[in-house]
Amino acid sequence: MDSKKILELKRIANDIRKESIIMTHRAQSGHPGGSLSEADILAALYFYKLRINPKNPKDENRDRFVLSKGHASPGYYAALAMRGFFPKKELETFRKLGGLQGHPELKHAGVDFAGGSLGQGICFANGLALAGKLDKKSYRVYAVIGDGEAQEGAVWEAALAAAYHRLDNLVVILDKNQVQETGKTADVMNIDPAAAKWKAFGFEVLEIDGHDTKQIVEALDRAESVKGKPVMIVANTIKGKGVSFMELNYKFHGKAPDDEQFRKAMEELEKIEGSLN
Amino acid sequence: MPDLKATREGFGKGLLELGRKNPDVVVVDADLGDSTKAEMFGKEFPERYFTMGIAEQSMVGTAAGLSVCGKTAFCSTFATFSERAYEFFRNIVARNNLNVKLVASHSGLATGEDGKSAQAIEDIAAYRALPNVIVLQPADFVEAEKMVHALAEHKGAAYMRVHRTAVPVIHNENYDFKIGKGEILKEGKDAVIFASGTMVNESLKAYDLLKSDGIGASIVNISTIKPLDKELIINLAKKTDCVVTAEDHSIIGGLGGAISELLSENYPVFVTRIGVNDTFGESGKPSELYEKYGLSAKHIAIRVKEALKKKSEVIRH
Numbered sequence: 001m002d003s004k005k006i007l008e009l010k011r012i013a014n015d016i017r018k019e020s021i022i023m024t025h026r027a028q029s030g031h032p033g034g035s036l037s038e039a040d041i042l043a044a045l046y047f048y049k050l051r052i053n054p055k056n057p058k059d060e061n062r063d064r065f066v067l068s069k070g071h072a073s074p075g076y077y078a079a080l081a082m083r084g085f086f087p088k089k090e091l092e093t094f095r096k097l098g099g100l101q102g103h104p105e106l107k108h109a110g111v112d113f114a115g116g117s118l119g120q121g122i123c124f125a126n127g128l129a130l131a132g133k134l135d136k137k138s139y140r141v142y143a144v145i146g147d148g149e150a151q152e153g154a155v156w157e158a159a160l161a162a163a164y165h166r167l168d169n170l171v172v173i174l175d176k177n178q179v180q181e182t183g184k185t186a187d188v189m190n191i192d193p194a195a196a197k198w199k200a201f202g203f204e205v206l207e208i209d210g211h212d213t214k215q216i217v218e219a220l221d222r223a224e225s226v227k228g229k230p231v232m233i234v235a236n237t238i239k240g241k242g243v244s245f246m247e248l249n250y251k252f253h254g255k256a257p258d259d260e261q262f263r264k265a266m267e268e269l270e271k272i273e274g275s276l277n
Numbered sequence: 278m279p280d281l282k283a284t285r286e287g288f289g290k291g292l293l294e295l296g297r298k299n300p301d302v303v304v305v306d307a308d309l310g311d312s313t314k315a316e317m318f319g320k321e322f323p324e325r326y327f328t329m330g331i332a333e334q335s336m337v338g339t340a341a342g343l344s345v346c347g348k349t350a351f352c353s354t355f356a357t358f359s360e361r362a363y364e365f366f367r368n369i370v371a372r373n374n375l376n377v378k379l380v381a382s383h384s385g386l387a388t389g390e391d392g393k394s395a396q397a398i399e400d401i402a403a404y405r406a407l408p409n410v411i412v413l414q415p416a417d418f419v420e421a422e423k424m425v426h427a428l429a430e431h432k433g434a435a436y437m438r439v440h441r442t443a444v445p446v447i448h449n450e451n452y453d454f455k456i457g458k459g460e461i462l463k464e465g466k467d468a469v470i471f472a473s474g475t476m477v478n479e480s481l482k483a484y485d486l487l488k489s490d491g492i493g494a495s496i497v498n499i500s501t502i503k504p505l506d507k508e509l510i511i512n513l514a515k516k517t518d519c520v521v522t523a524e525d526h527s528i529i530g531g532l533g534g535a536i537s538e539l540l541s542e543n544y545p546v547f548v549t550r551i552g553v554n555d556t557f558g559e560s561g562k563p564s565e566l567y568e569k570y571g572l573s574a575k576h577i578a579i580r581v582k583e584a585l586k587k588k589s590e591v592i593r594h
Contacts, residue, residue, distance in 0.1 A: 128345070
């Protein structure tokens with residue numbers, strides 16, 4: 001991938017971050033931290049890798065995307081809107097009655113999985129991948145899970161099953177942002193060594209810097225050549241990435257910025273935007 | 278003597294037939310297919326039978342994923358173990374009304390010797406509370422078999438409860454099961470017993486006991502617990518003014534709960550709920566447990582007589 005495209009994806013990721021801050025600030029509710037950490041991954045998926053068509057969101061041959069960590073919906077909705085699944089104006093309805101729901105719902109265009117309860121999306125993704133195999137379809141399934149989420153036992157049930165069923169059409173991306181609701185993941189319940197665990201469960205494991213667009217893109221490309229087993233991309237990220245006072249700060253897992261924090265956050269993200277020209 | 282067969286066997290047979298008819302039917306198993314009889318499908322269609330190991334959450338989540346790709350996804354385990362995946366069923370299947378059929382066997386005290394851990398007595402209450410979910414419980418082998426086909430026609434979330442123990446087959450092959458329809462098996466003018474599952478058989482035996490004492494009881498098979506056959510239930514309540522419910526489930530939140538809710542808002546009348554009286558079971562033969570916990574035909578007859586006494590007292594006042 002040329003450096004121009006990389007730069008474009010970086011700008012998109014920054015826009016996802018800005019929208020996430022705007023949405024949570026407007027709603028005075030929602031989860032900014034995990035939206036900021038997943039932004040680079042979503043940009044690479046939605047604007048490079050996924051074979052999807054916003055004009056036909058239910059195309060049966062489309063690649064599937066499962067946001068297992070459904071609370072990071074602001075970033076997800078921003079990516080969907082920017083990719084053209086629904087008007088950007090709809091982002092203003094986030095968490096409002098009749099609007100975009102707090103956690104993704106299937107009724108929203110482009111949403112393949114209704115998240116909100118951790119540990120479920122990855123099991124669901126196995127079903128999507130099994131159906132693809134059964135129907136001999138070439139679509140691929142991508143699932144983003146959180147590192148706090150990996151404390152759920154069901155994640156490991158799914159890991160066993162994905163390897164057992166040789167789901168090489170499945171790519172799981174661990175948004176390893178190091179922080180969860182009540183503190184550092186390593187302090188709340190350590191999941192490390194994550195890469196070794198997934199390898200032991202039978203995954204092909206690629207470990208990357210989850211904010212390095214070039215590495216993300218290369219890992220997604222490489223994942224396609226893996227045969228006979230599912231792929232885990234351990235993406236080392238920073239919760240709250242891009243906004244200094246949110247970075248690695250567990251208080252912004254599920255708390256919206258106030259007016260002053262909003263102003264500061266936008267200022268910082270606009271500064272990053274300026275550096276990406 | 279009628280044939281004795283378990284409803285889980287009917288489920289297995291129905292599922293196999295359905296698989297032969299419909300290539301979009303898939304089954305997800307959590308290592309109990311031999312007991313729930315889902316394995317009958319798996320042996321003939323291994324490519325459409327997905328084992329998850331002993332992992333109920335994975336089973337339900339995976340079935341849900343298959344269902345949104347156009348599959349009619351069945352999954353089955355024991356009723357109590359299905360509850361481990363209850364929140365998966367709630368948040369993925371029920372919330373989105375996906376085409377997933379959770380079939381739970383080994384329900385109620387009729388599970389017998391395995392004891393408390395496998396005798397689900399709260400599952401109907403739990404699944405009935407979920408929006409979008411229909412709740413079914415067949416009375417015999419034939420009804421279970423027909424129910425599987427009806428479930429495939431119903432595009433949406435469902436919980437079907439079957440039993441381990443063999444009970445008399447009361448329907449013939451021409452029986453036409455319809456979701457949401459109760460079935461009057463016996464008619465009597467004094468009381469009405471709404472029964473479900475294995476308790477239909479006990480109620481039919483109670484019918485004979487009551488008849489020999491000159492008491493006429495209607496016996497109604499309620500195999501769809503949600504949505505209830507409201508019209509039928511209200512009409513029969515009006516006819517008899519003496520309502521008894523019978524189920525191998527807690528008296529809280531199951532068939533008795535559902536019928537009490539319905540009647541309290543439409544035709545308030547005394548309802549006698551026969552079931553497991555807010556307690557867990559224990560190991561023993563199903564027949565011994567039914568005696569001890571008050572579910573046998575003999576107990577039903579006694580409770581009907583008590584209900585009739587209550588009814589006459591109300592009339593006197």
